[in-house]
Amino acid sequence: MLGKALSRWTLAWFASGLAFLLAALAMAAFGLAGPGRWSEGWALAAVHLFALGWLCQMMLGSLIQFVPVLTARPLVLPRLALPALVLCGAGTLSLAGGFLALEGWPTGALLAMGPVLLGLAFGLAMLMLGGTLIAARAWRTGDGSTVLLALLALPLLWATGAGMGWAFGGIAWGAALLPDGLSLHVLLGAGLWLTLAGMGVSYRLFPMFLIAPDRSGPLRRAALIAAVLALVLLLGALGVLLAGGDPLPLTAGCGLACTLATGLYLAEIRRIWQSRRAPVPETNMQWSRAALGFLAMAALLTAPGLILGGPWAEAAIFVALAGWLSTLTLAQMVKITSFLTWIQVFAPLIGRAKVPMVHDLTDARAAGRSLALWVAGVLAGTLALALQVPALFDMAALALLLAALLHGRELIAIRRLRHLSETARPAGLPPMILPPTDRRSHHDIPRPASA
Ligand code: HEM
Incomplete structure (x- = not known):
C-alpha cells in the first residue's frame, strides 16, 4: 500500500526534523521570536530551524519514501539519502548560527557556508527525486507533475535565500533582492516548494487512506496550470527586481495564482473526501481537515x-x-x-x-x-x-x-x-531511528504491496 520498498533513512529524516521543530519552538517560547521582530537574528534563526530543519527535512524524507510509490519504481541513487540528510542538517545549523551575526556574534562565516551545504543537500535530493520522476515520465500524471513542479521551485528558493545570505558578504545581486525579494523567497519556500509537494503527495495518499477512487481529473490539471502560472509570474517578478524595477504587480499576480491553485486543490480534495468508502476516517485524516x-x-x-x-x-x-x-x-x-x-x-x-x-x-x-x-x-x-x-x-x-x-x-x-499487549509484541524490536544493520531487511528492496 504505502510503499513497495522502505527507504533506509526515512525515520532518521523524521527524527532530525522533530529535533529541529523542538529547537525552533523552544526559541520562540523563550521569547526570541515574535510579532514585528522577524528580521532580528534570533528570529531568523528560529524561522529557518522551523522551515528548513523541520518542514524541508520532513518533506524531503517523505518524498524519498513516496516518490517510488508515485512512480512504481525504485529510487534512483538511494545511497545519497544519508549524505543529503547530513548536509541538510549541517546547512540548516550553519545558516541559523550565521543569522546570529546580526546580533553581533562572530558567526558571519557560517552565513556564507550555510547556503553552500544546503545547496549540496538539495542537489543530492534532486538527483534522487528528480531522477526517479523523470525516469518514470512522471509529468504524465497529476501527482507526479505536481511534485516535479515543486522540485523546480527548490533551486529558485535556494538561489533567493543564498543571494540574501551572501548579500551580507557584499554580493551585489543578492543585495538587490533585499527587501522586496523577501516575499518572493517566502512564496517560493512555503508556496511553490512545500505546498505543491504536499499537494502532489496527498493526491496519492488521501485516496489510499480514505479508500476512495484515485483518478486524475480536470481539477488537478487546472490546479497545476495555475501553479505553473504562479511560477512564471514569480520568475518575471524576480527578473524585474534584479533589473531594478518594482516587482509588486507581478508578485501580487503570483500570489493570486497561488490562491487560485489552492482553491482548485481544495475542491479536488473535497471530491476525494465525498467519494470515500472509509466509514470513519482515522486520526491522521480527521486532523488533516484542520490542516486543509x-x-x-x-x-x-x-x-x-x-x-x-x-x-x-x-x-x-x-x-x-x-x-x-x-x-x-x-x-x-x-x-x-x-x-x-x-x-x-x-x-x-x-x-x-x-x-x-x-x-x-x-x-x-x-x-x-x-x-x-x-x-x-x-x-x-x-x-x-x-x-x-x-x-x-x-x-x-x-x-x-x-x-x-x-x-x-x-x-x-x-x-x-507500547500500545500492543505483551503477547502481541515480538521479542526483538528494530532500532528506533537508524536502519537495521542487516541490509537484506525490508529497506530499499522491492516488496509486494501489502497491508
Ligand atoms: C522552505 C524554506 C524557507 C522558508 C519558508 C523561508 C522563510 C523565510 C522568511 C519568512 C524570511 C523573512 C523573515 C523576515 O525578515 O520577515 C526569510 C529570510 C531569509 N531567508 Fe529564508 N526561508 C526558507 C529557506 C531559505 C534558504 C534555503 C535559505 C538559504 C539558502 C534562506 C535564507 C534566508 C535569508 C538569508 C533571509 C534573510 C533576509 C534578510 O532579512 O536579510 N532561506 N526566509
Whole structure:
C-alpha cells in the first residue's frame, strides 16, 4: 500500500526534523521570536530551524519514501539519502548560527557556508527525486507533475535565500533582492516548494487512506496550470527586481495564482473526501481537515499579506508554515510511522503468526490530544500576530512546544509497540531511528504491496 520498498533513512529524516521543530519552538517560547521582530537574528534563526530543519527535512524524507510509490519504481541513487540528510542538517545549523551575526556574534562565516551545504543537500535530493520522476515520465500524471513542479521551485528558493545570505558578504545581486525579494523567497519556500509537494503527495495518499477512487481529473490539471502560472509570474517578478524595477504587480499576480491553485486543490480534495468508502476516517485524516482549513486561511491571507505586509504577512506566513504544513505533517506522521513500523516488524511474520492491524500500533486518542493542542496553539499564535501581542505569541509557542513533545512521545510509543499487549509484541524490536544493520531487511528492496 504505502510503499513497495522502505527507504533506509526515512525515520532518521523524521527524527532530525522533530529535533529541529523542538529547537525552533523552544526559541520562540523563550521569547526570541515574535510579532514585528522577524528580521532580528534570533528570529531568523528560529524561522529557518522551523522551515528548513523541520518542514524541508520532513518533506524531503517523505518524498524519498513516496516518490517510488508515485512512480512504481525504485529510487534512483538511494545511497545519497544519508549524505543529503547530513548536509541538510549541517546547512540548516550553519545558516541559523550565521543569522546570529546580526546580533553581533562572530558567526558571519557560517552565513556564507550555510547556503553552500544546503545547496549540496538539495542537489543530492534532486538527483534522487528528480531522477526517479523523470525516469518514470512522471509529468504524465497529476501527482507526479505536481511534485516535479515543486522540485523546480527548490533551486529558485535556494538561489533567493543564498543571494540574501551572501548579500551580507557584499554580493551585489543578492543585495538587490533585499527587501522586496523577501516575499518572493517566502512564496517560493512555503508556496511553490512545500505546498505543491504536499499537494502532489496527498493526491496519492488521501485516496489510499480514505479508500476512495484515485483518478486524475480536470481539477488537478487546472490546479497545476495555475501553479505553473504562479511560477512564471514569480520568475518575471524576480527578473524585474534584479533589473531594478518594482516587482509588486507581478508578485501580487503570483500570489493570486497561488490562491487560485489552492482553491482548485481544495475542491479536488473535497471530491476525494465525498467519494470515500472509509466509514470513519482515522486520526491522521480527521486532523488533516484542520490542516486543509489552515491552507484555505493562508490562501485568503496571501493577497493582503503581499500588498499590506506587516501583521497580515506575519499571520499569513505563520498559518502556512505552522498551520497548514505542520498540522498535515504531524497528523500524517502518526500513520506513516505506524505503517513503517508494521512493515519492519510484522510483515515478515504474515502467514506464520497472528499479526495486529496497522492502526493497533497507535493510541488514536493520545495522537488526537496532541494534535488538538497543536491546532489551538496555531490559532492563538495567528491571533497574536494579527493583533501584534507578544505575550500571547509566547504562550502560543509554549502550547506548540508542549504539543510537539506529546506528539513525539506518541511516535516513540508507536516505534516501541507500547500500545500492543505483551503477547502481541515480538521479542526483538528494530532500532528506533537508524536502519537495521542487516541490509537484506525490508529497506530499499522491492516488496509486494501489502497491508
Ligand atoms: C522552505 C524554506 C524557507 C522558508 C519558508 C523561508 C522563510 C523565510 C522568511 C519568512 C524570511 C523573512 C523573515 C523576515 O525578515 O520577515 C526569510 C529570510 C531569509 N531567508 Fe529564508 N526561508 C526558507 C529557506 C531559505 C534558504 C534555503 C535559505 C538559504 C539558502 C534562506 C535564507 C534566508 C535569508 C538569508 C533571509 C534573510 C533576509 C534578510 O532579512 O536579510 N532561506 N526566509
